[in-house]
Amino acid sequence: GESVGLHLPTLSVQEGDNSIINCAYSNSASDYFIWYKQESGKGPQFIIDIRSNMDKRQGQRVTVLLNKTVKHLSLQIAATQPGDSAVYFCAEIGMDSSYKLIFGSGTRLLVRP
Amino acid sequence: EAGVVQSPRYKIIEKKQPVAFWCNPISGHNTLYWYRQNLGQGPELLIRYENEEAVDDSQLPKDRFSAERLKGVDSTLKIQPAELGDSAVYLCASSLQGVSLSGYTFGSGTRLTVV
Numbered sequence: 391g392e393s394v395g396l397h398l399p400t401l402s403v404q405e406g407d408n409s410i411i412n413c414a415y416s417n418s419a420s421d422y423f424i425w426y427k428q429e430s431g432k433g434p435q436f437i438i439d440i441r442s443n444m445d446k447r448q449g450q451r452v453t454v455l456l457n458k459t460v461k462h463l464s465l466q467i468a469a470t471q472p473g474d475s476a477v478y479f480c481a482e483i484g485m486d487s488s489y490k491l492i493f494g495s496g497t498r499l500l501v502r503p
Numbered sequence: 504e505a506g507v508v509q510s511p512r513y514k515i516i517e518k519k520q521p522v523a524f525w526c527n528p529i530s531g532h533n534t535l536y537w538y539r540q541n542l543g544q545g546p547e548l549l550i551r552y553e554n555e556e557a558v559d560d561s562q563l564p565k566d567r568f569s570a571e572r573l574k575g576v577d578s579t580l581k582i583q584p585a586e587l588g589d590s591a592v593y594l595c596a597s598s599l600q601g602v603s604l605s606g607y608t609f610g611s612g613t614r615l616t617v618v
Contacts, residue, residue, distance in 0.1 A: 398543055424607075433507070433594050433609030434546065479545045490536075490559065491607070493545025 398477060400498040409467040413480035413494045418461060420482035424491070425454060425465045429476045437465070437478075467499075475501045505529075507610035509595050515616045521583035524613045528576070528597030532608075535572060537580050538594040540612070546594050552578065553600065585617045 403409045415423065421442050426434035440447045440454045440463075447454050453466040463480050477498050481491040508527040516522050528535050533554050538546035549568065551559040554575035563570065567586070572578040582589055592614050598607040 432611050433596070435609070436607065481545070490548050490551065491538075491546070493547070496543075496545055 398496050398498045400500060402500045402502060403470050404502050405472060406469055409465075409470045409474070409499060411465045411467075411478050411497045411499065413463040413465075413497075415461050415463055415480065415482045415494060417482060417484060417492070418458070420484055420492075422483040423454070423456060423463050424481045424483070425452075425463075426479045426481060426493075427474075427476045428479060428496070434479060470499075470501050472501045472503060475499055507595055507597050507608050509593075509610035509613055511613055512611065513614050513616075515618060516585055518587055518617050519584040521581065522585050522615060523579050523581045524593050524595075524615075526578045526580070526595030526597075526610060528578070528595070529608055532597035532599050532606075533575065534598045534600050535578050536596040536598075537570060537578070538596065538609075540592040540594055542591070546609075549580070549593075582615075585615075587617050590615055590617045 401411060422439055424439040425437040427437050428434045438449045438452050438454050440456050445456050451468045455464045467474055477496040479496045480494045483491060507529055510525050514522055535552040537549040539549055540546040548562055550557055550563045550570050552572045555572050568582055570580045580593060592612040594609050594612040596607060596609045
């Protein structure tokens with residue numbers, strides 16, 4: 391299948407281990423942050439979001455942490471599975487409610503069996 | 504629910520030729536977006552529609568790109584003439600304004616190769 395990105399930072403983890411993917415965002419006025427998963431040949435798929443007034447949010451096997459002081463976002467995936475292999479992007483949305491997503495650089499997650 | 508449907512999935516054209524992409528958003532979604540994704544990068548917004556009105560086209564290269572959303576449902580994005588640097592994946596997304604961002608849904612995209 392086609393590749394989303396050939397020169398992305400890559401995180402390789404063993405199946406069953408936890409994964410942590412990091413992202414630095416640019417706009418301190420952003421109100422919402424979202425993590426997307428993009429598999430080869432597909433569009434980005436929503437994973438989890440967090441508002442700027444929170445510092446942690448948990449979903450099913452995923453946790454997002456937000457550190458506004460250093461403008462850093464992380465995605466933690468528990469018990470990583472082969473199906474988690476994909477490119478992960480963080481995105482931010484500003485206060486103007488335009489719903490314009492500004493994407494960060496992606497990270498490729500490879501899960502070793 | 505079919506999701507956001509885009510066609511074609513792939514397109515290869517020679518430079519200076521025209522090309523068009525089509526998007527059918529999720530039923531009832533009044534907001535439609537076109538994004539361009541270059542290899543190894545995140546998507547970048549080209550244009551946003553609220554119903555049939557283009558409310559943000561500041562990132563659309565208007566000398567060669569055009570878009571329309573007649574009747575506020577389907578949308579087409581056109582490039583004329585295409586240049587080598589236009590090779591990318593063109594993604595369409597739709598959302599229901601004001602609803603949770605989890606409803607902001609992307610299509611699978613059209614991969615354009617200009618040779």
